[in-house]
Amino acid sequence: NARFRLPRDALFINTTHFLMADSGNHALRMVSMDPSKNGVWTVTTVVGMTGAQGQADGSAETATLNTPVSLALASADLVLIADSGNNKIRAYNMATKMVYTLAGQGTAGYRDGSGLQAQFTSPRSISILHNGTTAAVVDRSKTEEGRALIRLVDVYTGATSTMFVFPERTFTQP
Numbered sequence: 001n002a003r004f005r006l007p008r009d010a011l012f013i014n015t016t017h018f019l020m021a022d023s024g025n026h027a028l029r030m031v032s033m034d035p036s037k038n039g040v041w042t043v044t045t046v047v048g049m050t051g052a053q054g055q056a057d058g059s060a061e062t063a064t065l066n067t068p069v070s071l072a073l074a075s076a077d078l079v080l081i082a083d084s085g086n087n088k089i090r091a092y093n094m095a096t097k098m099v100y101t102l103a104g105q106g107t108a109g110y111r112d113g114s115g116l117q118a119q120f121t122s123p124r125s126i127s128i129l130h131n132g133t134t135a136a137v138v139d140r141s142k143t144e145e146g147r148a149l150i151r152l153v154d155v156y157t158g159a160t161s162t163m164f165v166f167p168e169r170t171f172t173q174p
Contacts, residue, residue: 002029002043005051011071011079013094019046019079021068026053028068028081028092047081047092047099055086055106063099065090072126072135074155080135082123089123089137089153103158110139110149115158120151128155136163 005024012018016033027048033041047060054064066085074080077095080102088104102115109119125138129152137151150164 004029008069009071011073013073019071021071021081022048022050023067023069023084025050026065026067026085027051028065028071028079046097053085055083055088055101057090057100058098060092060097060099063092070123070125072128074128074132074135078155080126080128080153080155082126082137084122084124087120087122089120089126089135089158101158102155103153103160110162112151112161113159115160118151118153118158118160123151124148 004022007020008023009021010018018031020029020031022029027045027050030044030046033039047063048065053066056064065083068081069084070082072080077093079092081090083090086106087108089102091102092099103118104120105116108121111119121140123137123139127136133155135153135155137153139149139151148166149162151160152163153160
């Protein structure tokens with residue numbers, strides 16, 4: 001029996017498979033339905049060691065995560081992960097079953113730059129722009145208390161730039 005702990009995001013791969021960011025277990029889980037078994041669902045941990053946080057890159061069997069909160073499909077086989085507890089954007093290649101850091105050095109902060117030189121503070125959400133080569137990341141600002149940022153990350157190189165800084169903690173609607 002699989003037990004989820006703080007599931008945060010689901011990414012549908014097809015009609016019978018979806019990935020779940022299981023934040024509290026520091027894992028990425030594949031949920032699959034087998035139509036030949038009367039629609040029985042199975043859960044498999046595909047990245048991370050359930051309950052063990054870390055930031056190791058490598059094979060999906062040995063790679064570790066720390067509070068993954070959001071997922072985005074960058075291509076047919078490439079899943080991007082907002083690894084909030086590690087202050088990184090990670091990539092999971094479903095074909096090769098490898099995990100690597102795309103952007104972020106792991107230290108909380110605010111810095112644009114090349115993939116591993118960039119800094120994030122608890123990235124919260126990730127999505128792929130229509131061009132298919134850029135991810136938009138909602139990030140907190142460590143240097144500007146209470147502000148959020150929208151950061152752009154190149155899906156292939158990890159180059160990071162800031163697109164927008166929210167000016168205040170709250171907004172009022174007209």
